[in-house]
Amino acid sequence: MTLQLYNTLGRTKQPFEPLEEGRVRMYNCGPTVYSFAHLGNFASFLLADVLRRYLEYSGLEVVQVMNITDVGHLTQDDLANAQGEDKLEKAAREERKDPFQIARFYEEAFHEDRKILNLLPAAVYPRATEHIPEMIALIEELMSQGLAYESGGQIYFSIERYPRYGILSGNTTDELIAGHRVDTDPLKRGPLDFTLWKRDPAHLMQWDSPWGRGFPGWHIECSAMSRKYLGEVFDIHTGGEDNIFPHHECEIAQSSGGGDRVFARYWLHRRHILVDRRKMSKSAGNFFTIRDLLRRGCTGLEIRAVLIGTHYRSQLNFTMESVEGAREAIRYLREFRVNMDGLPQTPPPPGALDAIEDLARRWDGEFRSAMDDDLNVSGALAAVHGFVREAYKTCGERPSGERAIRQLNAWDRVLGILDPQVEGASAEGSGREPEGLSDHEVEDWVARRAEARRRRDFAESDRIRDWLRDRGIAIKDGREGTRWHRVL
Numbered sequence: 001m002t003l004q005l006y007n008t009l010g011r012t013k014q015p016f017e018p019l020e021e022g023r024v025r026m027y028n029c030g031p032t033v034y035s036f037a038h039l040g041n042f043a044s045f046l047l048a049d050v051l052r053r054y055l056e057y058s059g060l061e062v063v064q065v066m067n068i069t070d071v072g073h074l075t076q077d078d079l080a081n082a083q084g085e086d087k088l089e090k091a092a093r094e095e096r097k098d099p100f101q102i103a104r105f106y107e108e109a110f111h112e113d114r115k116i117l118n119l120l121p122a123a124v125y126p127r128a129t130e131h132i133p134e135m136i137a138l139i140e141e142l143m144s145q146g147l148a149y150e151s152g153g154q155i156y157f158s159i160e161r162y163p164r165y166g167i168l169s170g171n172t173t174d175e176l177i178a179g180h181r182v183d184t185d186p187l188k189r190g191p192l193d194f195t196l197w198k199r200d201p202a203h204l205m206q207w208d209s210p211w212g213r214g215f216p217g218w219h220i221e222c223s224a225m226s227r228k229y230l231g232e233v234f235d236i237h238t239g240g241e242d243n244i245f246p247h248h249e250c251e252i253a254q255s256s257g258g259g260d261r262v263f264a265r266y267w268l269h270r271r272h273i274l275v276d277r278r279k280m281s282k283s284a285g286n287f288f289t290i291r292d293l294l295r296r297g298c299t300g301l302e303i304r305a306v307l308i309g310t311h312y313r314s315q316l317n318f319t320m321e322s323v324e325g326a327r328e329a330i331r332y333l334r335e336f337r338v339n340m341d342g343l344p345q346t347p348p349p350p351g352a353l354d355a356i357e358d359l360a361r362r363w364d365g366e367f368r369s370a371m372d373d374d375l376n377v378s379g380a381l382a383a384v385h386g387f388v389r390e391a392y393k394t395c396g397e398r399p400s401g402e403r404a405i406r407q408l409n410a411w412d413r414v415l416g417i418l419d420p421q422v423e424g425a426s427a428e429g430s431g432r433e434p435e436g437l438s439d440h441e442v443e444d445w446v447a448r449r450a451e452a453r454r455r456r457d458f459a460e461s462d463r464i465r466d467w468l469r470d471r472g473i474a475i476k477d478g479r480e481g482t483r484w485h486r487v488l
Ligand SMILES: [Zn+2]
Pocket: 028, 029, 030, 222, 247
């Protein structure tokens, strides 16, 4: 069976074939860096991460691009037009900092959290603020195609000129207008037209353009940056389900090339998550960033395991009990690895290697067919557990134990819940420290890591770094030596 993915465009499961043989080009809507990314944001980024890991496991090369929205988009953007207060500026005012400084701070925090959740780095993280010329060029093209117009110094996309509007979300323009999901911007020709370039003297971030100083709309950034890094047509575009409309619908309109082109071939959306059976909100007290959860004693890998453990199109309910469950599962699989490693070194009984080889192949078939079915991670995990159960019965000797460990590690390249492998670093009795390490303990590990680096044992030094990262400690090596800080 080949990989089947549920394509929001068409709302069916479709066999996945990359445009270019052996190479997949993928764009993920990334974080808006005006605050810490929350659990729901990471649930969507993890869909992209698991997909990328599985494509690589299947032997494909993946070019992954995730944008950093640092221009700051608009709070009321669900109307696909520019009104409401800019979140980045609000944050800047509240924190009394330059908006660029705020954006860099939260961008760094995003990367720290990303590493804690064991997300592989994308090939590029383009910042919107560094691609203003590309956005202006695209807007000019849209104007020359008659798809965009200027009005009062602002540039709008003309929905009237693009009859395919609604192709992704299924919304029709009549319904949208009838549902009053429109505003009354007097500069707009059509009620659904959305802003490509906006003029607002109060906005803190401003750039020169052929239409005077202003700033780009949110949707245009993804169209411009995906084209720059992945080309006019590429394979996969992901996001959260709340991105379907208006954001992705508008991206498709902007990237249509003035015709029928749908620039991304497969659209995958992560369904929004619940926390304690309710929608996450600050007022309900169930709004979590990754840092909040680390403070409550979760590890990054446990959070990851919960977030990927429910199918991406099903509604995930995140609870502390689900974290406990993930903790148990991770412990069980790690124990298996330790047990297999600790088997006595004696020659295997006749046939033992073949038996584990057969087992590994059979369960890998199960693992793959689950993942091929639109990334059924829980099915894949069931295969891992099936293998572990049978391997305990089958392999009695060390060489086959090594084969079993190799198989488990191979699967974990997709799941990423056992890596970083912390057993080595925690061997001296400290174990898992859900409450966090004391400064003294951290210093101790940093010194041990420095020692490993001196002996050029980089595997060990990386292991310690990863182990600390899993506990919310970030390490930076500089000229003056190693510095560390808590990301909590
Ligand atoms: Zn986007």
